Amino acid sequence: MSEADDQARWTSAIDRARGHSPFLGNALGRMPDIEAMLAAGQYEDAIAAAKAAGSDIEDTGLSLRRERLALSAVLALGDLAGALPVGRVMAELSSLADRALDRAIGAVIRKRVPDAEPAGLIALALGKHGAGELNYSSDIDPILLYDPDTLPRRERDEPGEAAQRYAREIVQMLSSNTAEGYVFRVDLRLRPASEVSPLAIPVGAALSHYESSALTWERAAFIRARSAAGDIAAGEQFLESIRPFVWRRSLDFGAIEEIGRLTARIRTAHKGASQPGPGFNVKQGRGGIREIEFFAQTHQLIHGGRNPSLRLRGTRPALDALAAAEIISADDAAMLGESYDRLRVIEHRLQMVHDRQTHSLPEGEALDNVARLGGYQDATALVDDLAALTVRVAARYDRLIDVEDIGSDGTPNGDTLVDNLEQLGFADPAALATRIRSWSEGHIRALRSPAAISAFDAILPALLEALSEAPDPDHALLRWENFLTKAPSAINLFRLLEARPGLFEQLVRILTLAGPLADELGRRPDLLDSLIDRSAFDLPGDVVELIQQMAPIEAGADYERALDRIRIVTGEKRFALGTQLMEGAHDPLDIAAGLSRLAEAGLNVAVTAAVQEFEKTHGTVSGSELVVLGLGRLGGGALTHASDLDMVYVFTGSHEQESDGARPLGATLYYNRLAQRVSAALSVPTAHGALYEIDTRLRPQGAQGPLAVSLDSFVRYQAQDAWTWEHMALTRARPIVGSDQARSVLAGAITDVLSAPRDAGVLRSDVLKMRAEMAQHKPAKGVLDAKLVRGGLVDLEFLAHFLQLREGAALVPDLRAAISELARMDKLPSDMMDAHDHLTRLLIAGRLLAPDLAEPAGAAATALAKACQCRNYADLMEQFDSARRQVADCWHDIFEHRLELN
Numbered sequence: 001m002s003e004a005d006d007q008a009r010w011t012s013a014i015d016r017a018r019g020h021s022p023f024l025g026n027a028l029g030r031m032p033d034i035e036a037m038l039a040a041g042q043y044e045d046a047i048a049a050a051k052a053a054g055s056d057i058e059d060t061g062l063s064l065r066r067e068r069l070a071l072s073a074v075l076a077l078g079d080l081a082g083a084l085p086v087g088r089v090m091a092e093l094s095s096l097a098d099r100a101l102d103r104a105i106g107a108v109i110r111k112r113v114p115d116a117e118p119a120g121l122i123a124l125a126l127g128k129h130g131a132g133e134l135n136y137s138s139d140i141d142p143i144l145l146y147d148p149d150t151l152p153r154r155e156r157d158e159p160g161e162a163a164q165r166y167a168r169e170i171v172q173m174l175s176s177n178t179a180e181g182y183v184f185r186v187d188l189r190l191r192p193a194s195e196v197s198p199l200a201i202p203v204g205a206a207l208s209h210y211e212s213s214a215l216t217w218e219r220a221a222f223i224r225a226r227s228a229a230g231d232i233a234a235g236e237q238f239l240e241s242i243r244p245f246v247w248r249r250s251l252d253f254g255a256i257e258e259i260g261r262l263t264a265r266i267r268t269a270h271k272g273a274s275q276p277g278p279g280f281n282v283k284q285g286r287g288g289i290r291e292i293e294f295f296a297q298t299h300q301l302i303h304g305g306r307n308p309s310l311r312l313r314g315t316r317p318a319l320d321a322l323a324a325a326e327i328i329s330a331d332d333a334a335m336l337g338e339s340y341d342r343l344r345v346i347e348h349r350l351q352m353v354h355d356r357q358t359h360s361l362p363e364g365e366a367l368d369n370v371a372r373l374g375g376y377q378d379a380t381a382l383v384d385d386l387a388a389l390t391v392r393v394a395a396r397y398d399r400l401i402d403v404e405d406i407g408s409d410g411t412p413n414g415d416t417l418v419d420n421l422e423q424l425g426f427a428d429p430a431a432l433a434t435r436i437r438s439w440s441e442g443h444i445r446a447l448r449s450p451a452a453i454s455a456f457d458a459i460l461p462a463l464l465e466a467l468s469e470a471p472d473p474d475h476a477l478l479r480w481e482n483f484l485t486k487a488p489s490a491i492n493l494f495r496l497l498e499a500r501p502g503l504f505e506q507l508v509r510i511l512t513l514a515g516p517l518a519d520e521l522g523r524r525p526d527l528l529d530s531l532i533d534r535s536a537f538d539l540p541g542d543v544v545e546l547i548q549q550m551a552p553i554e555a556g557a558d559y560e561r562a563l564d565r566i567r568i569v570t571g572e573k574r575f576a577l578g579t580q581l582m583e584g585a586h587d588p589l590d591i592a593a594g595l596s597r598l599a600e601a602g603l604n605v606a607v608t609a610a611v612q613e614f615e616k617t618h619g620t621v622s623g624s625e626l627v628v629l630g631l632g633r634l635g636g637g638a639l640t641h642a643s644d645l646d647m648v649y650v651f652t653g654s655h656e657q658e659s660d661g662a663r664p665l666g667a668t669l670y671y672n673r674l675a676q677r678v679s680a681a682l683s684v685p686t687a688h689g690a691l692y693e694i695d696t697r698l699r700p701q702g703a704q705g706p707l708a709v710s711l712d713s714f715v716r717y718q719a720q721d722a723w724t725w726e727h728m729a730l731t732r733a734r735p736i737v738g739s740d741q742a743r744s745v746l747a748g749a750i751t752d753v754l755s756a757p758r759d760a761g762v763l764r765s766d767v768l769k770m771r772a773e774m775a776q777h778k779p780a781k782g783v784l785d786a787k788l789v790r791g792g793l794v795d796l797e798f799l800a801h802f803l804q805l806r807e808g809a810a811l812v813p814d815l816r817a818a819i820s821e822l823a824r825m826d827k828l829p830s831d832m833m834d835a836h837d838h839l840t841r842l843l844i845a846g847r848l849l850a851p852d853l854a855e856p857a858g859a860a861a862t863a864l865a866k867a868c869q870c871r872n873y874a875d876l877m878e879q880f881d882s883a884r885r886q887v888a889d890c891w892h893d894i895f896e897h898r899l900e901l902n
Helices: 003-020 022-030 032-039 043-052 060-080 086-112 127-131 159-175 203-212 216-224 232-241 254-269 289-303 315-324 330-352 364-373 379-401 416-423 429-443 450-468 473-486 491-499 501-513 515-523 525-531 543-550 559-583 588-618 632-636 667-683 711-720 724-730 740-754 760-777 793-807 815-824 832-849 858-867 873-895
Strands: 121-125 143-146 200-202 226-230 626-631 645-651 708-710 734-737
Touching: 003 022, 003 032, 003 060, 003 364, 022 032, 022 060, 032 043, 032 060, 043 060, 060 086, 060 159, 060 330, 086 121, 086 127, 086 159, 086 226, 086 330, 121 127, 121 232, 127 216, 127 226, 143 159, 143 203, 143 232, 159 200, 200 203, 203 232, 203 501, 216 289, 226 232, 289 315, 289 330, 289 379, 315 330, 330 364, 330 379, 364 379, 416 429, 416 450, 429 450, 429 473, 450 473, 450 491, 450 501, 473 501, 473 515, 491 501, 501 515, 501 525, 501 559, 501 858, 515 525, 515 559, 515 832, 525 559, 543 559, 543 588, 559 588, 559 667, 559 832, 559 858, 588 626, 588 632, 588 645, 588 667, 588 734, 588 832, 626 632, 626 667, 626 740, 632 645, 632 734, 645 667, 645 711, 667 708, 708 711, 711 724, 711 740, 724 740, 724 760, 724 793, 734 740, 760 793, 760 873, 793 815, 793 832, 793 873, 815 832, 832 858, 832 873, 858 873
Parallel strands: 143 200, 645 708
Antiparallel strands: 121 143, 121 226, 626 645, 626 734
């Protein structure tokens, strides 16, 4: 272009601005120096001068208004002259918004806390601002977050109060329309739960929202999000934290239907002209700007989780990346990209006239004025150009959302579902696709309505992705089908899961990582309700509180209802504890203690109910009662999800007595039948399932002896006839049901038996013989068998029990407390506490997350390590090996016998 031509285009641009845009004419009149630069074609100098406008003004709001006015005018003239491409214009306007937000944040903070840096206050840019595509009169839609720990504030200010004050002042500084105009209109309605939430949101609360409660449209909004101002590093860290929420690895074809529904709503609600002409909206109209943006974002949502190259904010870069990945054609990318730029230019012309946020073509002379400002001959030329653009865009966009591309079950027709399943690594994608479609063809009751199918479709992509990553995808899929088959209604469930991504992710992890929990959920889908409330992640209260919760709700409830209530409460809380363990929410040692309190409470309520029912027929035995002695992990207060309840039934009083009911029984028969009733109450399955396996083989004379024995007989047997292994088991005995007096008498008798003098040599010989026989007949069942593997928990228990019996000391049923006391007495090395804790955590977590005790892989290994409070699986195994070596060394020191660790 010659110098004369260049001069002519700048002269034409300035003349058109003065002749057709009151806003630009006024701005140029206020900036003669900048106008002179533009007239000379020195637009880069003019841009630099515009950015410096207001730099000598101390008032931040006024300074920003001067800069915004100058820069808007310069960019508009460069645009009209054809010197600045629309991409440059949008980028400069977006950078201005960044600077304005950042300066406003700094100003409001320093106003209250002089010299403070704007740490702890974050402005995330969304929408066109986040994409770097602002137009001349755009709102900006930031989300303001704050860190309560680092936000600068006065000493007397609460962090939340300070953050809201700052947010209000930022909006006021930028949005107020003064004699100098405004900087940017600020819209904070994209923040989480905007109808009820404060203007600035704590970072932690925002993370919780996006992990658990965010809706589908919020996910799409964050495709273009970036940390724009304030504490930018903290903002980038936040965006990285929610990346899995935005970008899912599954091919999310549900996004197509969602975008289609949104488009239909927009087109239906749009009151303007349907074709280019007066009243046509270049943003929302058919074939307009928004449809190109939706086109790009829909493909990004579908494929971006698996292809990081598509995670771009700008519309044109996203289209080019989609073409490079061969997801769309190069021709479509070029056509849509060029159309996008031209539509944005027309949008800018509309807004240049009066600096108003408008997207619709005006009527009559006003439309002709816009056309001539943009360099068209007249309004007809503008409308014809716009019509040619929008018809091409609309045709391509309609193919994207065509309902014929979506099957009646909400899944894509053709081989799309098969392709998705193949990419996810399923062994037989075609067969699985047929199986999935069968779910909504009447095979599953909960999926027989269009509403249920539509709701299910929204969660299907993420479900398939998660199932594909399970250690056993086929088994996980079977668990899902079982759960779905048992669910009485699916619509509310699916909508809940869609609205609560955090709950959905928990469900998927249960199905894929925690087989015992998944099986229980398959039997009782209602257990999922127990996770809705955040209190599900609280540990159970004490035994008294749990007993109160298990009491029948209805006064005078019959025996069966009383037992059902125990099952309901116990089932819900065991399920919640299992979820807590899976999520690593609490130390497994605390989970085990919670499971024990739960069992103890259930046993007390079951005994009370059984006694009351039994007494209706057989009366009572005067001066006598049933006492239940817990042993093993129940007695030690450290149950796992797979634990049996090791119990011994003892009754007080004379065995020669008789009950006083309508059908009297001798005391021994009375309590044996009552004990059978109690065992059945806890172990016999009902509609609410079975609670526990009951093991009573540790009673005197084992399976050959009576189920319940008198207290005198029990004490006599233990003192005179019991074997060493029975006394070892007795070290973990704890009376858990009975009156305070009866439990105290039984506990005292046990202590007397255990503290009796022993021959250390005989004891040692018995212990070594028993452990050798046990190792021969019960070897480790897998690499993660922390109980039976040599150097594992059984060896540690044998060490502790040997020392307890030899010394007659540390006679407490809690193994950890016993080890601690023995270490204090210098009978065990102090590192046995660490060995115990790691081995026990692995036992507790492994029973739930690796019940086959084989080495897990992928997400299962990660979950197991997290539950055991280890950095990763390698760290878990290193600590496991270290604990075993510690136990083996101690075994050698005490028994002068070396364990063979393999």
